[in-house]
Amino acid sequence: MLIIIGMCRDKRTEGKMWKSNFLSFRRAVNVICFMLVCAIAYGDWWEDFSKSKESGVGFAWLKLNPGARGIALGDAYLSVADGPEAISWNPAGIGKGNGWKANFTHWQHFKGIRYEFLGLSTERGCNAYGIGLSGIFTGEIEHRNERQELKGEYNAYDFLGSLSYTRRLDKGLYFGGTIKWIHERIYIYELSNWSLDFGVIYNVYPNLWIGGTLANLGYSSAFENEKIKLPRCWKIGASYEKGKGLVSLDINKYIDAVLEAGIGVEYRINPIFCVRSGYRAEATGSYSLSCGFGVKLKGLEFDYAFKPYSLELGSAHILTLTR
Numbered sequence: 404m405l406i407i408i409g410m411c412r413d414k415r416t417e418g419k420m421w422k423s424n425f426l427s428f429r430r431a432v433n434v435i436c437f438m439l440v441c442a443i444a445y446g447d448w449w450e451d452f453s454k455s456k457e458s459g460v461g462f463a464w465l466k467l468n469p470g471a472r473g474i475a476l477g478d479a480y481l482s483v484a485d486g487p488e489a490i491s492w493n494p495a496g497i498g499k500g501n502g503w504k505a506n507f508t509h510w511q512h513f514k515g516i517r518y519e520f521l522g523l524s525t526e527r528g529c530n531a532y533g534i535g536l537s538g539i540f541t542g543e544i545e546h547r548n549e550r551q552e553l554k555g556e557y558n559a560y561d562f563l564g565s566l567s568y569t570r571r572l573d574k575g576l577y578f579g580g581t582i583k584w585i586h587e588r589i590y591i592y593e594l595s596n597w598s599l600d601f602g603v604i605y606n607v608y609p610n611l612w613i614g615g616t617l618a619n620l621g622y623s624s625a626f627e628n629e630k631i632k633l634p635r636c637w638k639i640g641a642s643y644e645k646g647k648g649l650v651s652l653d654i655n656k657y658i659d660a661v662l663e664a665g666i667g668v669e670y671r672i673n674p675i676f677c678v679r680s681g682y683r684a685e686a687t688g689s690y691s692l693s694c695g696f697g698v699k700l701k702g703l704e705f706d707y708a709f710k711p712y713s714l715e716l717g718s719a720h721i722l723t724l725t726r
Contacts, residue, residue, distance in 0.1 A: 409540045410673040412591070413607055421694045422536065426634070429683050430705075439453070444604070450642055451629055453516045453718050454524055457569070459623075459629075459630060459631065459632050460632045460633075460634055460657075460658060460659035461594070461595070461624070461626075461631035461632065461633075461634075462561075462585055462586075462587070462619070462633055462634060463634060464518075464561050465563070465585070465598075465618075465619055465631055465633070465634055466536075466616070466634055466636075466657065467510070467518055467539075468480070468488075468491045468492050469487075469488055469491055469506070469508035469518075469520035469522070469535075469537060469723070470484065470488040470491075470492070470506070470508055470520075470706070470723050471508065471511070471695055471697075471706035471707050471708035471721040471722060471723040472488075472525025472669075472679065472695070472697060472708070472723065473488065473492060474681075474693055474695070474708040474710055474721050475667070475679040475680070475693050475694055475706070475707075475721075476665075476668070476669065476679055476680075476681045476693075476710075477653075477665035477666055477680075477681020477682050477683045477691075477692075477693055477698075478628045478653060478665045478667075478681065478683055478693075479547075479640060479642075479653040479665040479666050479667040479681060480492050480640075480651065480653065480654050480674075481493045481496075481602075481614050481615075481638050481639070481640030481653050481666070482496075482604055482612040482613055482614040482640040482641055482642040482651065482653075483496075483612070483640075483642045483649070483651050484496040484694055485499035485500045485504075485520025486499075486500040486504035486506060486522075486523065486524050486533075487504055487505065487523055487524045487533055487535060487725075488508075489505035489524070489567075489579075489602075489725075490522055490524065490534075490535040490565050490567045490581055491520075491535065491537075491565070491581075491600035492616075493566045493579070493604060493614050493616045493638075493675075494533070494568075494569055494579030494580055494600055494601070494602045494616075495569055495577040495578055495579040495602040495603050495604040495616075496569075496577070496579070496602070496604055496614070497524050497526070497531040497533045497567055497569040497577075497579055498526060498530075498531040498570070498571050498577035498579065498604075499505075499526075499534070499577065499604070500525075500526045500570040501526060502525065502526060503523070503524070503525045504523070504524050504525070504677060504726070505521075505522070505523050505726050506520070506521070506522045506523075506524075506723065506724070506725045506726065507520065507521050507522075507725075507726070508516060508520040508721065508722070508723045508724065508725050509613040509721070509722045509723075510719060510720075510722075511719060511721075512605025512719050513712060513717040513718070513719065514564040514716075514717075515539055515541070515542050516539065516540070516541050516542075517539070518538070518539050519537065519538055519540070520535065520536070520537040521535070521536050521537070522534065522535035522536070522565075523535075526573075527624075529570060529571040530568070530570060530571075531567075531568070531569040531570075531571075531577075531579070532567065532568055532569075533565070533566070533567035533568075533569075534565065534566055534567070534579075535564070535565040535567070536562075536563070536564055536565075537562075537563045537565075537707075538560055538561055538562045538563065539561040540558075540560050541558065541559045541560065541590035542558070542652060543556040543557075543558065544556060544557055544559055545638045546557070546714035554568055558588075558589065559589040559590070560587075560588055561585075561586070561588075562585070562586045562587075563567070563583055563584070563585055563586075564582075564583065564584045565581050565582070565583045566581065567579060567580065567582075567700075568579040568580060570672045570702065574606075574663060575605060575607075576603075576604075576605050576606070576608030577585050577603065577604050577605075578601075578603050579601070579603075579718065580599060580600060580601050581599065581602075581638060582597070582598075582599055583597065583598045583599070583600065584596075584597055585597070585598060587628045589597050592626075594624055594626055595624070595633065596621055596622070596624045596632050596633065597621055598618075598619045599620045599621060599622070600616060600617065600618045600619070600620070601616065601617050602614065602615065602616040602617075605614075607639070610643055610644050611641070611642075612641065612642050612643075613639075613640070613641045613709055614639070614640050614641075615637070615638065615639045615640070616637070616638045617635075617637055618635070618636050618637075619633040619634050619635045619636060620633075620635060620639065621633045621635075624726040632658065632659075634657050634658065634659060635657070635658050636655055636657040637655065637656055637657060638654070638655040638656075639653070639654050639655075640652060640653035640654070642683050646667070647669070647670055647671040647672075648666070648669065648670050648671075649667075649669040649670075650666070650668055651664050651666070651667045651668075651669075652664070652665070653665045653666075660685075661685050661686040662685070662686040663683060663684070663685050664683070664684055665681060665682065665683035665710055666681065666682050666683075667679065667680070667681040667682075667683075668680055668681070669697075671698065674699070675698060675700060676696065676697070676698055677696065677697045677699075678694075678695075678696050679694060679695045679696065679697065679708075680692075680693070680694045680695075681693040681694070689713070691710070691711070691712075691713070692711065693708060693709065693710045693711075694708070694709055695707050695708035695709060695721075702726060703725070703726055704723075704724070704725040704726070705722075705723070705724070706721075706723040706724055706725070707720070707721065707723075708720075708721040709721075
């Protein structure tokens with residue numbers, strides 16, 4: 404009799420677990436469907452994604468994301484990112500953080516161009532919040548007239564301010580959004596705009612995460628009687644982590660570029676040190692490689708990534724410090 408009662412209890416427990424997992428999965432599907440409906444309803448969004456476009460799209464630097472770890476993983480970081488880095492990669496990931504986190508990233512590009520990011524995030528119960536500041540700086544640029552005579556120098560920069568909110572909808576299911584203010588300046592010309600990002604992430608099974616984002620949603624900016632579109636995009640990704648290893652995969656499509664896919668691998672040699680590598684390919688056949696490492700010590704995380712460029716543009720070095 405006791406055995407029969409125990410078996411009935413086990414079945415009831417399994418039934419409750421199955422029902423809970425089904426409800427979580429259904430909520431995740433509902434969130435993804437909501438994002439797709441927003442995408443389709445957004446004017447010419449669907450038309451833009453049906454084919455690549457090379458004209459009328461600006462703010463290209465919005466395609467850059469902070470964090471040496473994600474870059475070393477071939478930008479396959481959408482379902483992995485948490486804390487302040489998730490503000491840019493996938494706002495839903497902020498909810499995966501634990502308490503307060505601060506992040507600083509320095510990205511040294513070719514020709515002296517640098518990218519800086521400073522972010523802060525916190526998680527409180529079912530809610531998480533993030534704030535980020537980032538920018539690209541070129542330094543002094545020569546100003547010459549039509550005769551190529553030197554007339555002086557000027558600065559050019561791009562600035563981005565971000566505010567994020569994430570809500571845990573169910574166990575392992577997060578939905579988040581980011582509102583961004585964008586400002587560009589070169590010589591005497593300036594351009595500003597607002598945009599939105601939406602993201603979802605779901606812990607399907609232990610150690611397996613999937614996610615998706617719609618990024619850079621906003622209206623076109625007017626500049627000298629021309630409309631400048633934002634580089635809108637969709638991204639999906641998955642990651643699996645077990646023991647000392649991590650494997651991640653991302654696929655994304657920008658309205659002015661072909662389909663891209665990336666894969667990243669991370670291996671933790673010991674609790675302090677890990678190594679990473681990534682591969683990214685485009686539908687055109689071109690590809691790029693990246694690599695890096697991470698060091699974790701006394702509450703501090705230091706990450707480094709190396710990313711070579713094509714067309715003899717040199718390479719980039721990315722440094723990130725997280726606490």
